[in-house]
Amino acid sequence: MTTKTMASNVYGWMDERLGLSELAAVARKKTVPVHAQSFWYYWGGITLFLFMLQCFTGVLLLVYYRPGVEAYESVRQITFVMNFGWLIRSAHAWAANLMLFAILVHMFSVFFMKAYRKPREFGWLSGMVLLALAACFGFSGYLLPMDELSYFATKVGLQIPVAIPWIGPAIANMLRGGPDVTEFTVQRFFALHVVVLPALFIPLLAFHLWLVQRHGNAVPECEEAKPASERKSMPFMPNFLRKDIAMWIISLNVLALLASVFPWALGKPYDSLAPAPMGIHPEWYFMSPFEMLKMLGSVLPGEAGEIAGLLLFTLGIALWILIPFYDTSKESGRRGRTAHYFGLLAVCALVATTVIGYWTIR
């Protein structure tokens, strides 16, 4: 019996019980539009791949990481003692940044392709929740090494919820497990990072992916305007899948290069009695709200400045989330254009405040 007949026998046995050939038939029928903007279709998949990498490297780190009082020491051992511990940690840290970057590219490409319109509103909304959860992943994970940088960045970052009127300090207290960032905070963040957030993220991600399967890929308006005979497409299997996997492998290489050439450092252990180091700032994906708070804080006096900053940012996000109910279909005419300009404004504002944030680090 050849390997081929053995393989097909195994396939047949599994197919009778799991209905694999039905799935394969669906996959074979599925097509992906081919046009000038098709490149952007890969970014959701890249995000998914990076998330899977995070799960893989995260589990490996989980084996050796000890939350609480020994957090720093366990990370020190991972980085400087265990074989290739530094590599897994660097890959995890870099992939977190790359994943957030990929999510933002994915989000903006969805926005500008107007893939939030009917019937894809749930896709947009679930995507926004996934973005928020990913940001929480980033924030909670950043504290876990408990070195100087992560301690102070978290301390500074938690000033943002404190600024929420009335309930802000209570929220911050709950996150911190007390008035200060301590080993209780790190245990709390660890639980969040490793249990709560994955438990929320994974089912929502499954829902998000199911919606993509159900509705297919959106096409830009200019492509929609073409008659069906002029529109090109490729089969999902094997053509798009092959290219998708190629993009994943290229992402893996970019990650490998970053993790090997710029391994993630470990600073000094935190000292809660020390002042914050000069120029402390959150990671790049939080730089924008951080800088907006700073900018408005210097224009308006005292708490008014912080509240104004928070309000502005919250308003912006709210408008962003609710865009499918404003620009509902291709018949929305002027609203479609307004939404487009709003998107451009959002990109420019985010990029500008992030750049200014880095420029003005003291």
Place this chain on the structure above:
Amino acid sequence: MNYPFWDIPYLGSGWVIGIIAIFHVMISQFAVGGGLYLPLAERKALREARNDWLAELVGYSKFFLILTGVFGTISGVGIWFAIGLTNPEATSTLIHNFVFGWAIEWVFFMVELATAAVYYYTWNKIDEKLHLVVGWVYAGASVCTLIIINGILTFMLTPGDTWLSVAGTGNEASKFWNAFFNPTYWPSLLLRACVCASLAGIWALISASRIDGHKQAALKSSLVKWSVKWLVPSFVAMPFLFAWYLYMVPASQRALLMLGIDTMGTGTFSTVTRMALVIVMTSATIIGVAYYLAYRNPTDFNTAHAVAILLLALMATGAGEYSREMLRKPYVIGRWMYSNGVRVPYAIRIDRDGYLAHSNWVWNGADTSYSRGEAIFRGECGACHTLNGYRPLAKLLAGRDRANIESFITMLHEYKPDSPYHHFMPPMVGTQQDVDDLTNFLNAHVNPPAPSGQKSVQTAEK
């Protein structure tokens, strides 16, 4: 030491060579591989009467001529300028040892340039068989350039015991052939030959990807598939050739590969391990992407895919050359000359007389400890370190006070066999005065005197 020091801020002069050389290798190794690719492809096209291939190959050869003839030559000459400025001591040794054996490269370069131009411009103008002969002449000249440069490069890593036994006696040229065909010569030649073949395939994929797969499916399919096959020798032979290459490297230097396994901390030299990981990762990806994307789906293979493979090849090449350079530490010529130009047996003389007595060009003569220390820093440390840029000493020594810096330099000066820095650092040579001067210089940068009126710390807290 006997030469001025070429101070490139932030980057360091070594990286000037690195950037030019990595760029050069991408093109020059393509020149060798492509030199074989073109006549072989032409021969295949003529045998199989494939006029569509021949028409396509004319375009290839034009691209080939411009890329290798212009960028290859500029970057190659650029390497000459860069090495002479960066490490004149080592360059001097290489020239004294190999002079005409090396200069003969230029004969083959001239033949290459001439034949490449003739090959392109006489296409369809001269007899087919003669045209093919021109191609073969190019291929031969090109292979000779690789054969020669490989000798010089591998000599730097493993000069071999025979040459080392006559080094410094004035009779080095008597062991020319031993130096040329040194321990790592053959594995390196075969490794580079495989890379040349791979680069030929990869650059050919760039050209082939531009064919419209809908209009000329058969042409694109056949050319893409044939070009991918050029990657096969690498895939098959590389692991064995790498193992052979590493086996021929002295054990103390091979040990550098292991330093980065359990740590990436400062004070160790994990670079070689990390670069080796990049080589393995990117090489495996190239093979995978080339097979699944190009070979299995040639008509859909577009230029973006081809450029992605090229960039992966750039990463693999860059990492490979970088780790080869790092593997040589602490030497620039293995076991003969340290990276900073100090010859191994001369260290005793410098310890006796002082570093500056043997380095007239490096010091401006100002009689302050800081000025002397700066000269010693440039001469002894500047080959591999900058103060605030690449491998920055201000950061690497951060947190140490003056006494600590002094004991660190003293450790390097004493250079005991069990020192962990033995693997990748040369000894600090000179007198105790030199140790003090260097310490004062470094301390002035690591622990600068506090400015009066300190600025307040900015936080978001109120």
